[in-house]
Amino acid sequence: DSGVTQTPKHLITATGQRVTLRCSPRSGDLSVYWYQQSLDQGLQFLIQYYNGEERAKGNILERFSAQQFPDLHSELNLSSLELGDSALYFCASSGNNYNEQFFGPGTRLTVL
Amino acid sequence: KNEVEQSPQNLTAQEGEFITINCSYSVGISALHWLQQHPGGGIVSLFMLSSGKKKHGRLIATINIQEKHSSLHITASHPRDSAVYICAVRSRNGGSQGNLIFGKGTKLSVKP
Numbered sequence: 001d002s003g004v005t006q007t008p009k010h011l012i013t014a015t016g017q018r019v020t021l022r023c024s025p026r027s028g029d030l031s032v033y034w035y036q037q038s039l040d041q042g043l044q045f046l047i048q049y050y051n052g053e054e055r056a057k058g059n060i061l062e063r064f065s066a067q068q069f070p071d072l073h074s075e076l077n078l079s080s081l082e083l084g085d086s087a088l089y090f091c092a093s094s095g096n097n098y099n100e101q102f103f104g105p106g107t108r109l110t111v112l
Numbered sequence: 113k114n115e116v117e118q119s120p121q122n123l124t125a126q127e128g129e130f131i132t133i134n135c136s137y138s139v140g141i142s143a144l145h146w147l148q149q150h151p152g153g154g155i156v157s158l159f160m161l162s163s164g165k166k167k168h169g170r171l172i173a174t175i176n177i178q179e180k181h182s183s184l185h186i187t188a189s190h191p192r193d194s195a196v197y198i199c200a201v202r203s204r205n206g207g208s209q210g211n212l213i214f215g216k217g218t219k220l221s222v223k224p
Contacts, residue, residue: 002156033211033212035212042214042215042216042217043198043200043212043214044214045211045212045213045214048211056211058211088153090155099160100145100157100160101145101157101212102157103147103154103155103156103157105153105154106153106154106155108153
């Protein structure tokens, strides 16, 4: 158990819908990272927050957004969903940019 | 060309064999991570290294910064080692500093 929790574990929804994925980092970790793993693209970095502020952006679509709250949990919002958004979404946390990252169990999103 | 290349893509071994998985990268890095992804999807961080060699149980990771190459070795392999092993580098450049770039993974299957 990494200490990082993600909810829900599975999510099935339809095209055009909006969903919210939630992540709680390990106790004391200030950084939260979001990653997408699809069959054809592998793991890709989406976005990072550090202590409530956006730190870096990767290959995140404009339809996707995220935030980190004062209690350090983070949410990833995915809107206008398309079939190609079906993937595993992982959250990871670390103490800062230079520490090991600990991964949550992931949320499997299926868009029908 | 991907910034992080792993070889082989797939590997089948007999229980007890010594296994080597290779990772080459083309960007300047501040650290390299080896991750293990279980068949159920969960990701575990095995090593984070920026120089030399690290050992944990039957796993050994080495990195050669000059040659931009890392290897993950598994001694006395066991069927429970069957998983996907993913190499990821933390770029030291620009706005993506601190964030991971992933290889496509090596799928290892160890037969009893």
